[in-house]
Amino acid sequence: MKIMKEDIEYLALEGGGGCGNAFIGAIKALEDMKVIQHENFCLKNIKGVAGASAGSITSLFLACGYNSREITDILKLENFNKFFDGPDINKQPFLINNNKMSSKRFLERQKKRLEGLSDIHLKILQELGIKFTTVRFFELGEFQGIIGKFLNPLIDSVITYFGKNNLPDEVLLRIKKGKRDLIYCLHTDFGVFTGNEIRNFFDKWITMARVRIENPDMFKNASISDLSRIYTESKSSIEFNIRYMNTSIGDLGKLTKIKLAFTGTNMLDMKSYIFSSFDDMTNKMAAADIVRISMSIPFAYKPIIIETEDLQEIFGSSDWKNHRALVGIWVDGGLTNNIPINAFKQFSNSSSRQNTFGLRLNIDEQTPILNILDFIKQYMSLLGGTGEAQMSAAQSFYDNCIQLDASPLKLFSFTPDPKDFDKVNAKSYVDVVKYFECQNVCNPVCEFY
Numbered sequence: 001m002k003i004m005k006e007d008i009e010y011l012a013l014e015g016g017g018g019c020g021n022a023f024i025g026a027i028k029a030l031e032d033m034k035v036i037q038h039e040n041f042c043l044k045n046i047k048g049v050a051g052a053s054a055g056s057i058t059s060l061f062l063a064c065g066y067n068s069r070e071i072t073d074i075l076k077l078e079n080f081n082k083f084f085d086g087p088d089i090n091k092q093p094f095l096i097n098n099n100k101m102s103s104k105r106f107l108e109r110q111k112k113r114l115e116g117l118s119d120i121h122l123k124i125l126q127e128l129g130i131k132f133t134t135v136r137f138f139e140l141g142e143f144q145g146i147i148g149k150f151l152n153p154l155i156d157s158v159i160t161y162f163g164k165n166n167l168p169d170e171v172l173l174r175i176k177k178g179k180r181d182l183i184y185c186l187h188t189d190f191g192v193f194t195g196n197e198i199r200n201f202f203d204k205w206i207t208m209a210r211v212r213i214e215n216p217d218m219f220k221n222a223s224i225s226d227l228s229r230i231y232t233e234s235k236s237s238i239e240f241n242i243r244y245m246n247t248s249i250g251d252l253g254k255l256t257k258i259k260l261a262f263t264g265t266n267m268l269d270m271k272s273y274i275f276s277s278f279d280d281m282t283n284k285m286a287a288a289d290i291v292r293i294s295m296s297i298p299f300a301y302k303p304i305i306i307e308t309e310d311l312q313e314i315f316g317s318s319d320w321k322n323h324r325a326l327v328g329i330w331v332d333g334g335l336t337n338n339i340p341i342n343a344f345k346q347f348s349n350s351s352s353r354q355n356t357f358g359l360r361l362n363i364d365e366q367t368p369i370l371n372i373l374d375f376i377k378q379y380m381s382l383l384g385g386t387g388e389a390q391m392s393a394a395q396s397f398y399d400n401c402i403q404l405d406a407s408p409l410k411l412f413s414f415t416p417d418p419k420d421f422d423k424v425n426a427k428s429y430v431d432v433v434k435y436f437e438c439q440n441v442c443n444p445v446c447e448f449y
Contacts, residue, residue, distance in 0.1 A: 003400045005035050005436045009355040010259075011046060011062070012341040015053025015334030016361040017297060018166060018413030019406035021075070023058045025425030026359050026404055028068040029432035035357075040216045041065040041209070048259030050274075050343040053334035055359070056262040056294035060202065060287065063258045064209030073224035074205060080414035083198040084171040086302075087181040091194045093302050095289055095310040155183055158192075158299060165411035190267075190329070191302035195292055203288035204231050206252060207244045213255055249287040253277025261343035263333025264293040267303065272336035273325075274343055281323055284314050294333040297411065303331045341400065358401035402435045404428045 030036040037044040042065045051059030061071045163172055175182050185192050208227040212219035234240040253260050261276040275282040275290040293304045306327055311320035341358045409416055
């Protein structure tokens, strides 16, 4: 039995990179059906939102109180090309001091890698005329050259993979010119783009959501452009920084009275974890860092590294050991749980009545397997990337979800063609209305973007 719109208390959004732009029309439909309502810049009748990868981004905006029009305005306002920052061989995103990208920790990790070379590896390198005795920058460059010699075909596959998934042309051109840096970043940092810019983007809109929720009368008529301008003028203020920026997911949940849950995957054990506002294990972590973890598309974005010193900084010298499970190399939550529809199961008042509505992304096309990256991507999806492997036996999973047709959007369609955006979201709107068989709602706006 399908979920009734009157029963919806929680939302779960699936991951899919740039295909997540298709959520806007669905959200607009839910607003017109009064499933999603706002009061004083907060969600009124939704108790929690969950997401994976791209779904975590839209879920974050919803939790922050932004409506479908405002989310669209944010997408129009920001230059998404800047979010593909890098490749930069000096930047490895650690959880703490993410903006500074500590070179000391980078060099310490690099030294461990070089010391970890086996005798057979050292012998091969010596035969090639390369000796690693100390960690020096030009040796990193030499090592870069060796890797490039043997991995060029794979690197070309990475670039092709990015291109066919709509990575912007100017970004493609930049990484082609910096191919040696690309090689090195993939080898040592497990990704190309640092992701610092997009992390700061998340924190910007969390910050401004907090500002207007705490001052509703002052921002009653403020536009998204107004909020952006105020942030730019205020972010250098120490007082503003301390009071509003880098809000923890727990504090954001308390402020908005919304439960938040985002998935991440720890590559050390390939297990999924739900970072939430109601879990003592994670509620002190910055919400922006958690969403950055959840959307860390493999190969594209460098994973977030969490080490013991990060935990000591967040949880204190006496309590950090209780959070040791968070140590790891964290990537896209969609690899292992791409639609966390059970994130709020513990809060359900009934074992039979379903109260979480899932928005899934369906791209109606086959994926050609042309190189190793295509194969790995499909293999990881089979393991659990769609969430379907774990849920296929439960009919309620399908009853509680709607599939939104995201084609022709692609993985990196962060700034889609306006015509494609409008077409996809008009269909998303209609599909949600049809799902609930609602008659008394507005027709979809012809132009969303």
